[in-house]
Amino acid sequence: MLAMVFSGFVVAALLPWLHRRIGDKASLVAALCPLAATLWLASGFVGVTSGDVITAYLPWMPTLGLDLAFRLDGLSLLFALMISGIGTLVVLYTHGYLHGDPRQHRFVMYTLMFMASMLGVVTADNLILLFIFWELTSFTSFLLIGFNHDEEASRRAALQAMLVTVMGGLFLLAGVLLIGRAVGTFSLSAVVASRDLLVDHPHYPVMLGLVLVGAFTKSAQAPFHFWLPNAMAAPTPASAYLHSSTMVKAGVYLLARLHPALGGTEAWTLTLTGFGALTLLTGAVMAAGQVYLKRLLAYTTVAALGALVMLLGIGTEAAVEAAMVFLMAHACYKAALFLVAGSIDHETGEKNVTKLGGLFRYMPITGATALVAALSMAGVPSAFGFISKELQYAVLFQHGWLPVVAVVSGAFFLLVAVQTGIRPFWARYRETPKHAHEPPWTMTLGPVLLGVITVAGGLFPGWTADALAGAAASATAFAPVDMHLHVWHGFNRELMASLATLALGGIVVLVSPRLAGLGNRMAGLARLGPDRGYDGALRGLLSLAKWQTKALQSGSLRRYLMIILLTVIALFAVSFARSELSLQLRDRTPLTLPMFILCALIVVASIAAAVSASRLGAVAAMGVVGFSIALVFVLFGAPDLAMTQLVIETLSVVLLVSAFYYLPAFTRRSTWRGRARDLLVSIFAGVVMTLLVLLATGVSVGEPISDYFAATSVPLGHGRNIVNVILVDYRALDTLGEITVLAVAGLGALALLKLRTKNGGGES
Amino acid sequence: MTSLILRTAARYLFPLILLFSIYVLFRGHNDPGGGFVGGLAAASAYVLYALAFDVKAARGLLRVDSARLTAWGLLLALLSGLAGLAAGRPFLTARWGKWTITETWIVKAGTPLLFDVGVYLVVLGVTVTILFALAEGEDEAS
Numbered sequence: 001m002l003a004m005v006f007s008g009f010v011v012a013a014l015l016p017w018l019h020r021r022i023g024d025k026a027s028l029v030a031a032l033c034p035l036a037a038t039l040w041l042a043s044g045f046v047g048v049t050s051g052d053v054i055t056a057y058l059p060w061m062p063t064l065g066l067d068l069a070f071r072l073d074g075l076s077l078l079f080a081l082m083i084s085g086i087g088t089l090v091v092l093y094t095h096g097y098l099h100g101d102p103r104q105h106r107f108v109m110y111t112l113m114f115m116a117s118m119l120g121v122v123t124a125d126n127l128i129l130l131f132i133f134w135e136l137t138s139f140t141s142f143l144l145i146g147f148n149h150d151e152e153a154s155r156r157a158a159l160q161a162m163l164v165t166v167m168g169g170l171f172l173l174a175g176v177l178l179i180g181r182a183v184g185t186f187s188l189s190a191v192v193a194s195r196d197l198l199v200d201h202p203h204y205p206v207m208l209g210l211v212l213v214g215a216f217t218k219s220a221q222a223p224f225h226f227w228l229p230n231a232m233a234a235p236t237p238a239s240a241y242l243h244s245s246t247m248v249k250a251g252v253y254l255l256a257r258l259h260p261a262l263g264g265t266e267a268w269t270l271t272l273t274g275f276g277a278l279t280l281l282t283g284a285v286m287a288a289g290q291v292y293l294k295r296l297l298a299y300t301t302v303a304a305l306g307a308l309v310m311l312l313g314i315g316t317e318a319a320v321e322a323a324m325v326f327l328m329a330h331a332c333y334k335a336a337l338f339l340v341a342g343s344i345d346h347e348t349g350e351k352n353v354t355k356l357g358g359l360f361r362y363m364p365i366t367g368a369t370a371l372v373a374a375l376s377m378a379g380v381p382s383a384f385g386f387i388s389k390e391l392q393y394a395v396l397f398q399h400g401w402l403p404v405v406a407v408v409s410g411a412f413f414l415l416v417a418v419q420t421g422i423r424p425f426w427a428r429y430r431e432t433p434k435h436a437h438e439p440p441w442t443m444t445l446g447p448v449l450l451g452v453i454t455v456a457g458g459l460f461p462g463w464t465a466d467a468l469a470g471a472a473a474s475a476t477a478f479a480p481v482d483m484h485l486h487v488w489h490g491f492n493r494e495l496m497a498s499l500a501t502l503a504l505g506g507i508v509v510l511v512s513p514r515l516a517g518l519g520n521r522m523a524g525l526a527r528l529g530p531d532r533g534y535d536g537a538l539r540g541l542l543s544l545a546k547w548q549t550k551a552l553q554s555g556s557l558r559r560y561l562m563i564i565l566l567t568v569i570a571l572f573a574v575s576f577a578r579s580e581l582s583l584q585l586r587d588r589t590p591l592t593l594p595m596f597i598l599c600a601l602i603v604v605a606s607i608a609a610a611v612s613a614s615r616l617g618a619v620a621a622m623g624v625v626g627f628s629i630a631l632v633f634v635l636f637g638a639p640d641l642a643m644t645q646l647v648i649e650t651l652s653v654v655l656l657v658s659a660f661y662y663l664p665a666f667t668r669r670s671t672w673r674g675r676a677r678d679l680l681v682s683i684f685a686g687v688v689m690t691l692l693v694l695l696a697t698g699v700s701v702g703e704p705i706s707d708y709f710a711a712t713s714v715p716l717g718h719g720r721n722i723v724n725v726i727l728v729d730y731r732a733l734d735t736l737g738e739i740t741v742l743a744v745a746g747l748g749a750l751a752l753l754k755l756r757t758k759n760g761g762g763e764s
Numbered sequence: 765m766t767s768l769i770l771r772t773a774a775r776y777l778f779p780l781i782l783l784f785s786i787y788v789l790f791r792g793h794n795d796p797g798g799g800f801v802g803g804l805a806a807a808s809a810y811v812l813y814a815l816a817f818d819v820k821a822a823r824g825l826l827r828v829d830s831a832r833l834t835a836w837g838l839l840l841a842l843l844s845g846l847a848g849l850a851a852g853r854p855f856l857t858a859r860w861g862k863w864t865i866t867e868t869w870i871v872k873a874g875t876p877l878l879f880d881v882g883v884y885l886v887v888l889g890v891t892v893t894i895l896f897a898l899a900e901g902e903d904e905a906s
Contacts, residue, residue: 718872719794
């Protein structure tokens with residue numbers, strides 16, 4: 001199980017090496033990885049669908065409640081099979097699609113990484129682990145959408161998809177943390193079993209809201225749907241894989257998985273059905289105005305995701321069944337249609353459906369597959385999509401106006417099916433930029449297999465769909481679901497609705513040429529919508545960042561110092577006012593004459609440094625302060641400190657004098673007002689420090705730790721110098737960190753100085 | 765800056781300060797001292813030499829690139845921590861060895877000493893790197 005999840009990462013890491021050895025054939029070898037995962041899953045098919053659960057466990061960070069815990073039940077199996085199965089076909093397809101492209105192995109690499117992350121999402125049995133994989137899918141999706149990174153549109157789409165989904169991911173993380181706190185563990189199986197604890201929890205609405213934002217952004221629910229059509233900038237295999245059949249369903253998976261824990265409440269039902277229905281309508285109607293193959297399909301994907309969320313929102317056993325069947329049907333026909341769209345684009349060089357036609361003569365296999373997939377999408381009787389549509393209608397008829405939404409959107413589905421699967425092949429032939437012919441076998445195998453599954457699912461649903469969808473529905477409904485799909489349900493109102501959908505769809509197809517203009521206008525409208533909002537938000541964020549950088553990072557050392565000191569003073573003032581501390585000036589060491597002389601020296605030298613008219617004078621005065629402080633250390637019996645202070649003082653004087661060389665001549669530029677302000681701030685800072693020290697000595701927090709060090713320094717640390725034993729033994733990790741910082745700072749200073757020298761020496 | 769007195773003094777002081785810095789480094793475990801002060805003292809020896817002669821001469825005395833010295837010091841400190849890890853204890857756990865050479869001469873050494881040498885090298889390397897780089901700009905102009 002662990003091997004299944006992680007092999008994708010391993011193979012992806014090996015791929016560049018393999019590619020150097022055997023060239024593009026590496027992709028064919030890489031396809032064995034998802035194939036192996038599929039076969040492994042298939043071997044567990046009978047067991048898992050009859051109720052068994054496969055688990056794997058490896059401790060990772062047990063103290064944080066984070067473990068590599070995986071669990072494969074019916075729901076996970078359904079998703080994992082789709083991910084690995086379609087993954088195999090997509091990797092093969094890529095071999096043909098990016099034939100001769102030097103970046104082919106990179107694409108396959110990203111795809112495998114995505115597949116592994118996605119398998120992690122659907123099998124993780126720990127909420128934090130799920131979140132990590134969830135973010136990994138966003139990240140790999142970013143790489144895939146932005147694959148053609150020399151195109152502005154690709155970069156924008158990639159960034160947009162990532163920002164939207166990662167933002168949702170952060171919401172999800174917050175929700176996960178709340179859920180984990182409420183339940184007391186991040187184990188997903190424990191969370192799923194503690195519905196009472198969660199639903200009655202005072203934070204339930206917050207948890208639900210946060211999780212839903214995560215799921216909605218990932219699964220492109222309105223109003224976050226806009227990133228999905230834009231993500232079509234990705235190469236077609238990625239669109240087919242991530243943005244139709246798998247990644248966008250991660251949100252659906254999460255909702256299905258958490259349905260037993262969070263679902264069934266009024267808030268859940270209302271939110272999910274509301275947003276689901278809205279997304280279904282938005283996607284379907286928006287699809288009508290599109291002319292590009294992939295965008296047509298993308299909007300119907302949005303719509304399909306809406307339908308899934310809506311069904312999960314209803315949440316009854318029948319609804320969950322319908323959702324699972326629709327999930328399977330949709331994954332098959334949509335991935336097939338995407339791959340067909342990719343083939344058409346690849347072989348003809350044209351992706352505008354209005355300029356395509358008559359391709360069946362040249363691409364019979366692809367054409368036949370497209371027909372099957374399109375019929376399933378349209379919900380024509382005897383296709384798999386028909387069965388799923390019937391189930392949906394059966395559920396929706398119990399919920400007021402929802403059947404109307406389904407019928408209307410179904411009509412648009414029919415339109416898109418005709419546009420993408422039928423029209424390019426059967427309409428009047430049109431010249432295309434390239435002369436069309438059948439693509440290589442790697443590119444036909446995927447759509448054909450998916451087409452075969454679609455036909456098999458439509459004609460013999462009892463074979464596999466029953467068991468798989470049933471097991472998945474059982475996990476979602478948290479109760480055993482016995483599922484029996486039928487090809488024919490008899491003459492009932494569901495059939496009537498189906499026929500009405502087809503009829504309405506026919507009308508839509510007939511008037512569709514006129515719809516195109518309407519669609520264009522709507523596309524303009526859509527640009528005013530969420531996409532515009534995204535741009536605005538991004539611009540706002542950037543200008544906010546610019547403003548705050550300008551305000552805080554002025555580049556003036558004095559300004560920084562001022563901000564730091566004022567902050568310290570303010571913090572001290574606030575906490576002193578709140579605390580009940582009072583100054584207790586007792587048990588003070590009596591002031592001896594040497595001490596008095598030293599202190600007087602420090603004060604005089606400080607003032608001299610501040611008023612000195614030359615830099616050298618100021619540095620010398622600062623040196624006096626430093627050496628006097630070293631002497632104070634000596635008087636108080638801290639030879640270590642004194643020694644270090646002495647050497648440091650010496651070196652700082654040299655350092656400052658060397659640095660002067662780079663500075664312009666000393667002039668008095670500050671105004672009297674500015675100097676008065678500086679004086680005030682420095683006096684305040686001095687007072688605060690003094691008070692702080694006096695207060696700190698008056699407070700005792702438990703046993704001072706120095707006693708422990710003094711007692712154990714020799715027996716444990718083998719040294720009598722406690723300071724040094726602490727530095728190199730007890731607190732060695734701190735010291736290691738400090739010297740690392742020191743080394744980095746040194747290198748940074750070196751880089752700055754050398755850079756300056758190279759740019760024409762000191763520019764004084 | 766050329767001063768015969770400074771140059772002569774520097775020539776004699778340089779090895780003395782360097783020796784002293786190593787002495788400070790090793791005595792650090794039982795008496796005031798340690799890698800940090802030792803490193804600073806060693807750096808001051810090189811800086812003194814650079815002031816009396818020039819940076820190039822001081823660099824020549826150092827023989828290795830100061831930035832590289834820093835890196836070696838960091839690596840040494842890191843490696844000293846691995847000893848604990850190798851013995852199945854947490855990272856940076858001290859390991860000690862004790863060798864009896866004669867009745868009165870017992871040598872004790874442990875990984876904290878290695879660690880301290882690492883600190884010494886890093887402090888020396890960083891200080892010298894920054895100061896030399898600063899002083900070099902001055903030399904080039906004059």
